[in-house]
Amino acid sequence: MNTALVLELDGMTVPVDTDDSTRKARLTIEADGSLRLRAAGDVATDELQHFLASKRDWVYRKLSEKELLRHEPVTKELVDGEGFLYLGRSYRLRVVDDSGTVRLERGRLLMPRTDVESGEAAIIDWYRTRGLQWLRPRVADWAQRLRVEPTELEVADLGHKWGSATAGRRIRVHWATLQLRPSLVEYVLAHELAHLREPHHGPLFWQLLGRVLPDFEDRKNELARVGAGLWIGGPS
Numbered sequence: 001m002n003t004a005l006v007l008e009l010d011g012m013t014v015p016v017d018t019d020d021s022t023r024k025a026r027l028t029i030e031a032d033g034s035l036r037l038r039a040a041g042d043v044a045t046d047e048l049q050h051f052l053a054s055k056r057d058w059v060y061r062k063l064s065e066k067e068l069l070r071h072e073p074v075t076k077e078l079v080d081g082e083g084f085l086y087l088g089r090s091y092r093l094r095v096v097d098d099s100g101t102v103r104l105e106r107g108r109l110l111m112p113r114t115d116v117e118s119g120e121a122a123i124i125d126w127y128r129t130r131g132l133q134w135l136r137p138r139v140a141d142w143a144q145r146l147r148v149e150p151t152e153l154e155v156a157d158l159g160h161k162w163g164s165a166t167a168g169r170r171i172r173v174h175w176a177t178l179q180l181r182p183s184l185v186e187y188v189l190a191h192e193l194a195h196l197r198e199p200h201h202g203p204l205f206w207q208l209l210g211r212v213l214p215d216f217e218d219r220k221n222e223l224a225r226v227g228a229g230l231w232i233g234g235p236s
């Protein structure tokens with residue numbers, strides 16, 4: 001097998017492996033959420049592109065089932081004017097010469113110049129602390145609706161996951177989740193809290209979620225779609 005051709009689906013790159021032992025094209029999703037297409041060498045590129053497009057719904061469904069935060073690397077520059085999302089709104093960065101901390105002020109995300117040198121850490125910290133404040137009352141609210149009692153709430157870097165619920169009833173939310181609009185952040189929160197009652201994604205889990213969040217299916221699909229374009233920080 002060799003990969004010569006690379007196709008694209010909504011900004012996701014899809015390497016094509018030539019494999020003359022298969023007659024039918026086959027699309028797979030790897031463990032990390034990346035896509036791969038296998039096809040015989042003599043299939044025309046536009047035919048493959050067409051095949052790929054026909055698989056769009058399947059791809060998003062699978063990605064949301066796997067609950068993967070699939071994305072192409074989105075990079076940010078710490079310069080004036082760079083855009084950062086918070087709860088679905090975009091804020092422009094402004095580097096300032098003061099000794100404060102990263103903060104939102106009059107529709108701008110302000111960052112002290114001294115923080116710029118240490119990279120993205122200060123901004124990620126800001127997502128974590130501000131996000132935690134935003135999430136706290138909502139966790140209480142959703143926990144009550146779902147009749148669960150989480151012991152702890154944490155906003156952290158969860159790699160390729162939006163959120164997690166651990167055995168000790170600890171709820172964790174990826175800081176990158178806070179870039180989403182509130183209805184999607186609340187979906188992630190409700191989803192993780194529901195795991196405190198139903199650890200697995202069986203019918204009971206979705207039933208429980210559906211009772212408190214009747215449109216969860218739409219939110220779940222949207223999460224998979226918009227999540228693909230989010231920034232999750234640079235390699236650390």
Ligand SMILES: [Zn+2]
Nearest residue numbers: 067191195201
């Ligand atoms: Zn889950």
